Amino acid sequence: MAVKLYQQQDSGNCYKVRLVLAHLGEDFEIVDINANDGSTRTAEYRAINPNGKVPLLAFDDGRTLAESNAIALYLAHGSRFLPDDxxxxxxxxxxxxxxxxxxxxxxxxxxxxxxxxxxxxxxxxxxxxxxxxxxxxxxxxxxxxxxxxxxxxxxxxxxxxxxxxxxxxxxxxxxxxxxxxxxxxxxxxxxxxxxxxxxxxxxxx
Ligand SMILES: N[C@@H](CCC(=O)N[C@@H](CS)C(=O)NCC(=O)O)C(=O)O
CATH class of the missing domain: 1.20.1050.10 (Glutathione S-transferase Yfyf (Class Pi); Chain A, domain 2)
Structure with missing residues (x-):
């Protein structure tokens, strides 16, 4: 399933997600959005992330997931980077x-x-x-x-x-x-x- 990462390049919260995706070898599309100039607070962006922040993961079936650590946990589910124990x-x-x-x-x-x-x-x-x-x-x-x-x-x-x-x-x-x-x-x-x-x-x- 195609995945888009709404992100700002210098944000550590967004870098976490890129790092996890890299370790998992998963393809993704980057959508850059400036978190410092109000671009994450527009009505258009809040329609996909009501909390008005990056990172946000968006799937082509319309599902979205915010919060960097929740995204990391979701992506790593079933991989060697998230224990079952x-x-x-x-x-x-x-x-x-x-x-x-x-x-x-x-x-x-x-x-x-x-x-x-x-x-x-x-x-x-x-x-x-x-x-x-x-x-x-x-x-x-x-x-x-x-x-x-x-x-x-x-x-x-x-x-x-x-x-x-x-x-x-x-x-x-x-x-x-x-x-x-x-x-x-x-x-x-x-x-x-x-x-x-x-x-x-x-x-x-
Ligand atoms: N707890 C959130 C924090 C996300 C966050 O604070 N993102 C900042 C960039 S690092 C942001 O989007 N700031 C824009 C704003 O708050 O308007 C996470 O871990 O994803």
Whole structure:
């Protein structure tokens, strides 16, 4: 079934989906849409995603799926990147929920405040300090797990690694220093060395 990915190239949430699709070897069509200039908030776009955000996966039978981590879980269903075993699967979910509540809101948001000129006015010193502390705490949690195993969820690489890789590998753009977290640096190297890996293919100008 043909699938379209509505996305913005520099968004880590969208990169997660491209990364999962690349590992699965699935074809897809890209529809670029600017998430910074209001294009995701038009009535036309809200008709397919009422939440007005990217990424969005759209199938040719009219079905749509939003939320990057839900998309990753759906795409990876039945593949080697999503365990059947209930415990290992629960650990994948644990990391994906962590990513959305404790990681992305700090690391991705600080990055967007740092790199998008249109968001600069919102980057107050107090907010940036708070996001730095919260992001470092998330990195500490990852480092503690990765100190004694290779992948976030036990048993091998899963969508948890792909989804957490996205904003962790661009944390430097948000002013985060990964040097104090060697297990995280080694894990980034491991994820990017997997066969089938694709780069973000965008750098701040
Ligand atoms: N929880 C969502 C977050 C998606 C999200 O925040 N997307 C941003 C781009 S990274 C967006 O579309 N922003 C446009 C807007 O909120 O108007 C996910 O994981 O997919």
């Amino acid at each position: 209930p415990w290992r699967l629960a650990k994948v979910h644990e990391w994906l929920f962590f990513e959305q509540y404790s990681h992305e809101p700090a690391i991705a948001v600080r990055r967007s405040l740092a790199i998008y000129p249109e968001r600069a006015a919102q980057a107050t010193r107090e907010r940036m300090d708070r996001l730095l502390a919260a992001g470092n705490q998330a990195l500490e949690v990852m480092a503690a797990t990765l100190a004694d195993r290779d992948w976030l969820a036990p048993g091998g690489p899963t969508v948890a690694d792909f989804c957490l890789y996205a904003y962790t590998h661009m944390a430097g753009e948000g002013g985060f220093d990964l040097n104090p977290f060697p297990p995280v640096e080694r894990w980034l190297e491991r994820v990017s060395s997997l066969p089938g890996h694709v780069e973000l293919d965008w750098r701040p100008g």
